[in-house]
Amino acid sequence: MRFEICSPTLACGSSRAWTSAPGDRAYSLTRFLLDLGKTVVPIHPRAETVQGNDGFASIADASPVHGLPNVVDVFIRSDRAGEFADDAIDVGAVAVWIPVNVIDADAAQRMMDAGLLMVMDRCRAIDYARLVT
Template sequence: MSEQSWGDDATIRTVLADTETWAVVGLSNNSARAAYGVARLLQRQGKRIVPVHPSGQSVHGEQGYASLADIPFPVDVVDVFVRSELAGDVADQAVAIGAKAVWFQLGVVDEDALARVRDAGLDMVMDRCPAIEWPRLGPAV
């Protein structure tokens, strides 16, 4: 697949506009990490963020969970801040929990996972960042 198929503008707009609950995998209280700032931006845009980190720590006032499977409510988007070699497993977990979309952050690329997620009927964005895409394509809030 080409990089262009990793997240066309229409899919990005849909994921940004038509979702509410974002599980952010790799989110911790480390303010130096990109996940911390992106989660804050998502909150400011009215999204509910759900920290997913092995520590299960709460971040930005939201209860954290150790895994996607531990989240006791529906998740719209699984936003993935892990290395590419780990991302495919997270994508499969996102499908298993019934998420509507998977978003792989900048530098996170797994074309096999992309194909599996799309074959399962979910939207997928790869190697993009909501903090960059929101000003460009996001809904006016």
């Protein structure tokens, strides 16, 4: 599976990341995925609309509407990444992508033990560019 380009993607992150300027990494990656034609579902406790897509308060709330998430992108600090990893495991997600400078070794081990595909401390946009050029 080439999960760097899978859909749907559940994008978990801070409210500030979704509403910030296009230069923000979370905003830019979300825009990148949308521009590729991917379904991006925002996950945030306040269930905000992000770049025109209705949000959900949790991964579990989004799954009945959008089905099994292929990729859960985590745009959050390292100290909170584990909770989203655990949620992804609980709903049966296929993969979790945790971006550059977000590292949680315990969460990585839990995901691997659960059989999830997992990438940590890497950028999907950069890796995608490497694969298609």
